[in-house]
Amino acid sequence: MAPLLLHFILRIGSHLTTSVRACAKLKSSRTRHEGHPLSVLFKPTMIRRPPTIVCYICGREYGTKSIAIHEPQCLKKWHNENNLLPKELRRPEPKKPEVRTITAKGFYDLDALNEAAWTSAQSTLVPCAVCGRTFLPDRLIVHQRSCKPKVAK
DSSP: OHHHHHHHHHHHHHHHHHHHHHHHHHHHSSSTTTTOTTTTTTOOOOOOOOOEEEOTTTOOEEETTTHHHHHHHHHHHHHHHHHHSOGGGOOOOOOOOOOOOBOTTSOBOHHHHHHHHHHHHHHTOEEOTTTOOEEOHHHHHHHHHHOOOOOOO
16 A cells, blocks of 8 residues: 555656646746747737717716617606706706717717717706815715715814
8 A cells, every 4th residue: 555655656756746836837828828839829819899988967888789779768858857856956958969070980989979978968957056076967966965065164
């Protein structure tokens, strides 16, 4: 039994020695796959996100196909919430920004369109009379319950 155990220990020891040498070789090289013939095939690539469009009402991002479904529903929801507000907090209906910037390939400039939509969504926010922070009108009511003017010392 002892020779078999000794043989097993020596066998594991040789594998460990080989593993340690392999690890040392990997650590000494700058990259893990340097010099490997298939390393050209495994270059990291940037993952492109699908294009999104910002809703001019709520300011959230939606896909180019689903924005047409979202906008009418969002506007309907906006009207329902606006009608529930006190008269002094009601806002005029947000207007869809018109951006006619077309790129050389004949597509709309999504960055310009998104910037205009984001500005439109931010303009619907109402500032607090005490602290000046901006909120959605329904959230302003909740904020005003706890917002107190600063006491001068």
